[in-house]
Amino acid sequence: MIKIKKIGVFTSGGDAPGMNAAIRAVVRTGINNDIEVIGILQGYSGMIKGDFVKMETSSVSNIIQRGGTILKTARSEKFFTIEGRQQAFQNLKNVGIDALVAIGGDGTFTGAEIFSKEFDFPIIGMPGTIDNDLYGSDYTIGFDTALNTVVEAADKIRDTAYSHNRLFIIEVMGRDAGFIALQSGIAVGAEDILIPESKTYIDSLLSKLRHDWRKNKTSGIIIVAEGDDSGGAFEVAKVINEKCPDFKTRITILGHVQRGGSPSCLDRVLASTLGYHAVKALLKGNHGVMVGRVNNKVVFTPFEKATKLHQEINKPLLEMARVLSL
Ligand code: F6P
Numbered sequence: 001m002i003k004i005k006k007i008g009v010f011t012s013g014g015d016a017p018g019m020n021a022a023i024r025a026v027v028r029t030g031i032n033n034d035i036e037v038i039g040i041l042q043g044y045s046g047m048i049k050g051d052f053v054k055m056e057t058s059s060v061s062n063i064i065q066r067g068g069t070i071l072k073t074a075r076s077e078k079f080f081t082i083e084g085r086q087q088a089f090q091n092l093k094n095v096g097i098d099a100l101v102a103i104g105g106d107g108t109f110t111g112a113e114i115f116s117k118e119f120d121f122p123i124i125g126m127p128g129t130i131d132n133d134l135y136g137s138d139y140t141i142g143f144d145t146a147l148n149t150v151v152e153a154a155d156k157i158r159d160t161a162y163s164h165n166r167l168f169i170i171e172v173m174g175r176d177a178g179f180i181a182l183q184s185g186i187a188v189g190a191e192d193i194l195i196p197e198s199k200t201y202i203d204s205l206l207s208k209l210r211h212d213w214r215k216n217k218t219s220g221i222i223i224v225a226e227g228d229d230s231g232g233a234f235e236v237a238k239v240i241n242e243k244c245p246d247f248k249t250r251i252t253i254l255g256h257v258q259r260g261g262s263p264s265c266l267d268r269v270l271a272s273t274l275g276y277h278a279v280k281a282l283l284k285g286n287h288g289v290m291v292g293r294v295n296n297k298v299v300f301t302p303f304e305k306a307t308k309l310h311q312e313i314n315k316p317l318l319e320m321a322r323v324l325s326l
Helices: 019-032 043-049 082-095 106-119 143-164 179-187 202-214 233-243 255-259 265-283 303-308 316-324
Strands: 006-011 036-040 052-055 099-104 123-127 167-172 192-194 220-225 249-253 289-294 297-302
Touching (some): 006 019, 019 099, 019 265, 082 106, 143 167, 143 220, 143 249, 143 255, 143 265, 167 179, 179 192, 179 220, 192 202, 220 233, 233 249, 265 289, 289 303
Parallel strands (some): 099 123, 123 289, 167 220, 167 249
Antiparallel strands (some): 036 052, 289 297
16 A cells, blocks of 8 residues: 555536535645645646646635635546546656545546556545435535525526416426436425436326316426436427417526535535545545445445446435425
8 A cells, every 4th residue: 555645636527516615625634644735727637737736724715615616627538538547647646646536426436437447546536516416425515505506596486486377497407317306396396397317298297287277376386407308498398388378488497507606504514524534535545436425424435336326316206296286
């Protein structure tokens, strides 16, 4: 086991609120253990370019409450080439970085897994994505804040939907995962929730809406995940308008607003806890894993599992949400 003296930390993939709290925890735990910490800018792209910055305890002052990532982020295609990874490895060696902390989602860990095996390089991962789709952590850093952003927006939309007797179709993020849609949909009392993990039957959505309206409902909200098989909010609204022209539909696409903002208390605590344990584990020789929290315990899941398996969505909650919104 090599003695780690210098670690690099980077954020990669889509940014998520709480990434800064995670960087802060990594930097300060490292320095506290007499480790030098280097920030790598723009994820794997910065690793390939050699875009490094020495981190001091003061470099991470006043960031725990800030959204985004001070290290910036990117999705690097070059890192998925052997030439790109060789360049990255050479740059790390040149500055003496002997281990890495990677903060991101499944793309980040897929890259980390390949790189760590190829160059026998110690890497530990932290789950940072608003999607909450990683196996090995009940919650990912950023998910809770994104949920609160959606809930705040949907509550506002509810006011205007009620006033105008309108049916709003709100599209939330989640190309492959419906966690944001499901949890926020329950929290705002959505009339229906459409997610990629469950086949969407527009006819059953329509009969639910007609039933609700017969019960004197005059307005409503449908939450649809961007990756739902219906094709998203515009497609759903088109079919509703064709088949039930009486519904007065409006569409809101929340988009990247969900990725920004000051992290919630839950995300700050999660990021701080996982950052602290990531460095501690790395120094004890634990790597090739993602640190997560399951049932309130810190656990370590091999990259291979974290990327190949996916967190299971609780589908019965869809039915519960339908019943509760009658
Ligand atoms: O993975 C996080 C995420 O926000 C997804 O929910 C979304 O589909 C995707 O990133 C959007 O990516 P980009 O910012 O590259 O458009």
